[in-house]
Each structure stands twice: as C-alpha cells, then as structure tokens.
Amino acid sequence: MNIEKLHQLFLESSGVTTDTRNIKNNNIFFALKGENFNGNTFTQEALNQGAKAVIIDEESYYLNEETTIVVEDVLKTLQKLANYHRNQCNATIISLTGSNGKTTTKELIFHALKENYNTIATQGNLNNHIGVPLSLLQIKEDTQFAIIEMGANHQKEIEFLCSIAEPDYGYITNFGKAHLEGFGGFEGVIKGKSELYTYLTSNNKTIFYNYDDKIQREKLSSYHKTFSFSLSNESEADIQIETSIENEFIQANFQDSKITSNLIGFYNSTNIAVAITIANYFNVPLDQIKQGIENYAPTNNRSQIIQQNSNKIILDAYNANPTSMQAALNNFDKTAGKEKYVIIGDMLELGNEASKEHQEIINITKGFHFNKTITLGKIFYNCDGQTEKFEDFEGLKKYISQLNIKNSIILIKGSRGMKMERLLEIL
Structure with missing residues (x-):
C-alpha cells in the first residue's frame, strides 16, 4: 500500500496507536518492535480490541487484506505517514x-x-x-x-x-x-x-x-x-x-x-x-x-509544589542535569523558609564527566544555607565532602523516616531513573 492510500485509510480511522492497551475502536495499530517486544505478535489482539487495521512487517502475521497491511518497516512507515499528513x-x-x-x-x-x-x-x-x-x-x-x-x-x-x-x-x-x-x-x-x-x-x-x-x-x-x-x-x-x-x-x-x-x-x-x-x-x-x-499549573513531578502534612515539598524529579540542578539549588537557597532540606539524586547520562559534575554540585551546596543536603545514588556517594549520602533507596528511606521532618520546606530533585518521587510516601 502506498503512502497516499495509507493516509486515506488513516483519515477514515479514529487515529493511530502503538500500544494495544490504548486501542480505541477504529484505530490503526502500528506493530512496532523493540528490544524486548514485537508488536507483530499482537496483531490478532489489536483487531479483537476494535482496531480497524494493523500495520505489520512480518508476513507470518498476515491475516487478510482488509485488516492487515504488510510493509517493509513499521517504524519508517509511521514516520512517512506523519510527514505526509503534516504536508496535507x-x-x-x-x-x-x-x-x-x-x-x-x-x-x-x-x-x-x-x-x-x-x-x-x-x-x-x-x-x-x-x-x-x-x-x-x-x-x-x-x-x-x-x-x-x-x-x-x-x-x-x-x-x-x-x-x-x-x-x-x-x-x-x-x-x-x-x-x-x-x-x-x-x-x-x-x-x-x-x-x-x-x-x-x-x-x-x-x-x-x-x-x-x-x-x-x-x-x-x-x-x-x-x-x-x-x-x-x-x-x-x-x-x-x-x-x-x-x-x-x-x-x-x-x-x-x-x-x-x-x-x-x-x-x-x-x-x-x-x-x-x-x-x-x-x-x-x-x-x-x-x-x-x-x-497553567505544572504536573508530573516538574517543579510541583505539594503541601504534605506540615511540610511544603518542591518536587522536581522528572529529570536532572548539572545545569538544571544548579538552577534549582540557587532558587531554593533564595526561597523563604527557616527549616530547609535538600534531597538530590544522581544525574544520569553524563559519561566521563559524571564524577566531576557531581562533585561540583556537592561543592556548590556548601555555600548554601540548608539544614541538610542528602544525596541518593552511587555517583554522589563517591563524592567528597558530604555526610548524609546513600547508595540505595532503602538506606535513604530508613534515614528519612528517622529524621521526622516537620514544618519544613523540602527540595527533591534527581534524574528520572532515580525515581525520587518515591520519597513522598515517606515524607
């Protein structure tokens, strides 16, 4: 099927999806592949859930010309369709x-x-x-x-x-x-x-x-x-x-x-x-x-302000890098509050610069007026000049529980992979 005909099919559908868990009636399902999954294997399931058609790139999953369209590469076809649609x-x-x-x-x-x-x-x-x-x-x-x-x-x-x-x-x-x-x-x-x-x-x-x-x-x-x-x-x-x-x-x-x-x-x-x-x-x-x-109000762990018991929490745990971490710390230092705690997690994907950039963040925190700066993760753990540091979440969890923080303002920040939002359950 050429891209023009596929686009016409798209216009007659209720949209596209790449996840069988989100299929709506009359959707077109694109059977993408990943390291740990093969969307082709969900062809029949997608149709059972109401898909109008399934785009596949393995002929063994072909059912009939009304419901299955075989292409050379599902991902490339999705990208070509999007570009064609954009130009229409x-x-x-x-x-x-x-x-x-x-x-x-x-x-x-x-x-x-x-x-x-x-x-x-x-x-x-x-x-x-x-x-x-x-x-x-x-x-x-x-x-x-x-x-x-x-x-x-x-x-x-x-x-x-x-x-x-x-x-x-x-x-x-x-x-x-x-x-x-x-x-x-x-x-x-x-x-x-x-x-x-x-x-x-x-x-x-x-x-x-x-x-x-x-x-x-x-x-x-x-x-x-x-x-x-x-x-x-x-x-x-x-x-x-x-x-x-x-x-x-x-x-x-x-x-x-x-x-x-x-x-x-x-x-x-x-x-x-x-x-x-x-x-x-x-x-x-x-x-x-x-x-x-x-x-507009921020959601999804992006600079969210959460009032939890007697504490005010700034949850900025969607992601972190040295630039955004320093900006967050600078801002928190200027934020009003007598009791201020910082809990930061490793910044990921920094390659050879990781140790240097983490140490720099630790050095920066010494110039701020925080009650405690607490770190989570192996990279921060290996930095010098800190006392409250934890390699794993269980150790941090136990420590935070014992602190019994009240009437304070708390900054939580770290890379997505650190899942810093887990701290909300403890605080």
Missing part, C-alpha cells in the same frame, strides 16, 4: 528543543495560543522518533497550530525529527549540560540542539530566541528571520518582558499587564517570556495570553 494539513508547526525546560515551555506556549487558536501540542514526553510522528498525526483539519517538542541525546537526532515535522518556526530553550555522554560533551550539546537552527535557516523559516543567551545571540547574528525577547529593558531585543518573583511565583510584566504564573524558580522566567513572545507575535490578545499562562 494547514497547521503551522512550531518546534522546540533544548537541554532544560522543554515540556514546561511547550505547555506555556500551548496554553497561551489555545485561547485564540485551535492548537495541539505534544502530549507528555512524546518527543522522540516515535513520539514526534504520533504527535503530528494528532493534527486535524481545523488545527491551526501544532507545538511539537523534540528531544535528543545524540547528534543528528534533531535533524532527523525536523525532516519529519518540517517546522515553520522554532525555539531552543537553552544549551545545558544534559546527555553529555551521547552528545560528546557540552560543545556536542550545542551542535546537536542547533540542528533545529540549521533546518530553519536552510529553509528560510523564522526563529524565536532569547536575546539574553549569548550563545544563541551570536549563532543567529547573521540570520535575518528572527524574533527575540529579553528580560532586560535595555536590550536590543524585539520584545522586552520584565519578570519578578511575587510570593514565590514568577510574575511577568508586559505592556502594562501583570501575568502571575503558577511556576516557581527564576529559571522559569524565560519559559514564560517566550510563551508571551510567541503568542504576541501571532496577535493573541493580551488578556487571553494572561489567562492562558495563569491557567
């Missing part, structure tokens, strides 16, 4: 990547735009070679904007995702010390993330950027289709947005309007500012921008 739609594609803050920024842009336009955005963290196609296939005939998040941990990944999404606009949140192992160091991060810039400049597309970020400003100095924002009133950016912290939350002042977010940490200022910038660029009325941003 009228939606404007805004893609974003970066080391920190991608998902929060995506949500803020989505909330600001959807007040005035029919807008969709990447759901959850579906931002890789499978997630981006699935996100693009959420675009409907009446969709006006699609905010597509792109994640990467090695070179050429963003370049490939751009070839599928073909974005009209783009934004890079920042260049940080994330996935150093895969990218080959910090310079590799800059090179890899900048593949979004390369695509946009090569195709004469518009780039939004943070004028205050020297790396981005210099990279884009000779490109003519840019639109910038700054947190400084004295900059030469296209838009200036003043931000401050009011009662722990970030507040933005723009065109004599105060926009009070539900986000803590000054590091979120640029995330809010770019959402205002993009919505304003596309002529969303200011009162609707304000409403959209003020309606």
Whole structure:
C-alpha cells in the first residue's frame, strides 16, 4: 500500500496507536518492535480490541487484506505517514528543543495560543522518533497550530525529527549540560540542539530566541528571520518582558499587564517570556495570553509544589542535569523558609564527566544555607565532602523516616531513573 492510500485509510480511522492497551475502536495499530517486544505478535489482539487495521512487517502475521497491511518497516512507515499528513494539513508547526525546560515551555506556549487558536501540542514526553510522528498525526483539519517538542541525546537526532515535522518556526530553550555522554560533551550539546537552527535557516523559516543567551545571540547574528525577547529593558531585543518573583511565583510584566504564573524558580522566567513572545507575535490578545499562562499549573513531578502534612515539598524529579540542578539549588537557597532540606539524586547520562559534575554540585551546596543536603545514588556517594549520602533507596528511606521532618520546606530533585518521587510516601 502506498503512502497516499495509507493516509486515506488513516483519515477514515479514529487515529493511530502503538500500544494495544490504548486501542480505541477504529484505530490503526502500528506493530512496532523493540528490544524486548514485537508488536507483530499482537496483531490478532489489536483487531479483537476494535482496531480497524494493523500495520505489520512480518508476513507470518498476515491475516487478510482488509485488516492487515504488510510493509517493509513499521517504524519508517509511521514516520512517512506523519510527514505526509503534516504536508496535507494547514497547521503551522512550531518546534522546540533544548537541554532544560522543554515540556514546561511547550505547555506555556500551548496554553497561551489555545485561547485564540485551535492548537495541539505534544502530549507528555512524546518527543522522540516515535513520539514526534504520533504527535503530528494528532493534527486535524481545523488545527491551526501544532507545538511539537523534540528531544535528543545524540547528534543528528534533531535533524532527523525536523525532516519529519518540517517546522515553520522554532525555539531552543537553552544549551545545558544534559546527555553529555551521547552528545560528546557540552560543545556536542550545542551542535546537536542547533540542528533545529540549521533546518530553519536552510529553509528560510523564522526563529524565536532569547536575546539574553549569548550563545544563541551570536549563532543567529547573521540570520535575518528572527524574533527575540529579553528580560532586560535595555536590550536590543524585539520584545522586552520584565519578570519578578511575587510570593514565590514568577510574575511577568508586559505592556502594562501583570501575568502571575503558577511556576516557581527564576529559571522559569524565560519559559514564560517566550510563551508571551510567541503568542504576541501571532496577535493573541493580551488578556487571553494572561489567562492562558495563569491557567497553567505544572504536573508530573516538574517543579510541583505539594503541601504534605506540615511540610511544603518542591518536587522536581522528572529529570536532572548539572545545569538544571544548579538552577534549582540557587532558587531554593533564595526561597523563604527557616527549616530547609535538600534531597538530590544522581544525574544520569553524563559519561566521563559524571564524577566531576557531581562533585561540583556537592561543592556548590556548601555555600548554601540548608539544614541538610542528602544525596541518593552511587555517583554522589563517591563524592567528597558530604555526610548524609546513600547508595540505595532503602538506606535513604530508613534515614528519612528517622529524621521526622516537620514544618519544613523540602527540595527533591534527581534524574528520572532515580525515581525520587518515591520519597513522598515517606515524607
């Protein structure tokens, strides 16, 4: 079946899925393969659950021409279908990547735009070679904007995702010390993330950027289709947005309007500012921008504020790298509270830089005024200059239980693989 016919079948369906647990009636099931699974083996199960058709790449699972379509490679077919669908739609594609803050920024842009336009955005963290196609296939005939998040941990990944999404606009949140192992160091991060810039400049597309970020400003100095924002009133950016912290939350002042977010940490200022910038660029009325941003509240372990018994917990356990960890600690040091505890877990995927970067975080904490800094994980455990350190969760769990922390404010942060949210049950 060629891609045009497959696309027509897609339009007649209720959407696509790659997981039999989520099949809805009339879905098309793409039988993807992984290291520990083979979607082809679920062909009959998918049909039993109401799938309209199943896309497979092993002929032994073929049933009949009405229900099973054999292709050379299921994943490549999903990607081709997404790209074809993207080019049949009228939606404007805004893609974003970066080391920190991608998902929060995506949500803020989505909330600001959807007040005035029919807008969709990447759901959850579906931002890789499978997630981006699935996100693009959420675009409907009446969709006006699609905010597509792109994640990467090695070179050429963003370049490939751009070839599928073909974005009209783009934004890079920042260049940080994330996935150093895969990218080959910090310079590799800059090179890899900048593949979004390369695509946009090569195709004469518009780039939004943070004028205050020297790396981005210099990279884009000779490109003519840019639109910038700054947190400084004295900059030469296209838009200036003043931000401050009011009662722990970030507040933005723009065109004599105060926009009070539900986000803590000054590091979120640029995330809010770019959402205002993009919505304003596309002529969303200011009162609707304000409403959209003020309606967004973080979830899923991303800078969540949780009141638990007498303690206030800042749960930032979705992910961590040296850049985001230092920003979180700096912010926590400035947060009001007499009794302050920090519980941090290992930062993963740092390769040869892991020991050095973890030791640097330990050294930084000595300059802060915390009651205790407690670490979890083998990398932190091998660092010098700390007393409360635990290799495994059971040891930490026992220690925390004995501390009997009350009337305190607690920061919890670590890489996704550390599952730091488990501490909520103890605290």
